Amino acid sequence: MKAFIAALVAGFALSGVSGAQAYHRFWAGCNADPPTFMTTMTRDAAQTYANAARYEGYQWGGGCWNYDDVDSYPNDPPQQAGTHGEGGDCSGLAFKTWRESTDPTKDGRYYWYALRNVHGPYTAADFRAGYGAPNHTVAKATAGVMDAFASSTHIGLVFIRSLYGGDQIVEAKCETCGTNIFYRTYRGDSSYGGVGRWGWTG
């Protein structure tokens, strides 16, 4: 028994999960289906996709949600992928909304259903640097609908552009604030850069 407990403690210390495996099982209802390859990708459709993710919660390292407008497991401990709750995190929402591939060398358009649990290979910092074939940096002044603003720790997508200082940003922000549209001034914040997705067809 002592050996078992020691191994358990060691596992938690190494993983940094702090026993989070004991958390809820929202991910049990998610799937690993392949994406649907698409020939088109419009900014309107991306807006609709991101808008539908509103109220569905936030999960660090996550990318699986349903469409019941409720975060099934809010207020989990932050920065623990092992809590397996509902919602994407900031970069996961951007990845799915931008129809990206898990292979960073591919810039095609891949539609992921909401319940497909996928985060993608990019962190907010990766997006900010324009890493990956589908991504690139843009001047913040020209960032438009469904472009994004990213810092080293966060990314939000422009939902409605404003000319008066801030923008309506759709983002997966945190466990307590979930995924929603917020008024943000990232455009004028020096820690944020402009990011875009290649390949819009409309």
Added chain:
Amino acid sequence: MGLDRLMLNAAAVTVAAVAGCGHGGDRPARLLDGRPAAEFAPVPGSVVATARVLQLSALADCLSISERATVPADTPVVERVGVSGRSLTFASRTRVFACDGGIDPAGERPAPWCGAVFGELEDGRPADPRLDVLCVDRAYEPLAYAFVDPVPGARWIGVRQDGYVELYEVLGGLPVRIATTCGIDLENDHAAFSVTQYDAEGRELLRGELEAAVAG
């Protein structure tokens, strides 16, 4: 190439990567930079990654001038060179940073760096392993990096590789950036590292799996 073929290829890469984590490989004779691979006698079959403390100028190829300007000039930078990976690690009071070495498969970043990582510290410990799976090694195999937080008394972090244990020295009071080509699940943006922490004499302090996910 059709989608099915793409997905099959991705699955094959995943299987190959995970399958490559056994004990069947040979112990490499050299590190990534060509130097002979030293062995730490108390850990038979080990390969010691080189580690040294550099000045901030070492970050020149990795961070932009504006990013470097936010880091105090006397910040120590730990450089590590292993068999497949190399990294630079440094920290501020609240955050830890790393530059990960390798080849950028998208061809957008010049060698030797293919990733820059930013993580938050909570009580001096990384809040998240900050997994990076964007790089590939010289054989174009997936290469994953993550932070390990040394336990008190740990001098070496051992990572089970294909046929040997790679040892990373704990330096500068910083989290240790480890790398592997094993246990990487690209389809799910996860990686599992088999990690053992040793004291200065090579006695095991902790052993377990570090399961990390791309996040944030």
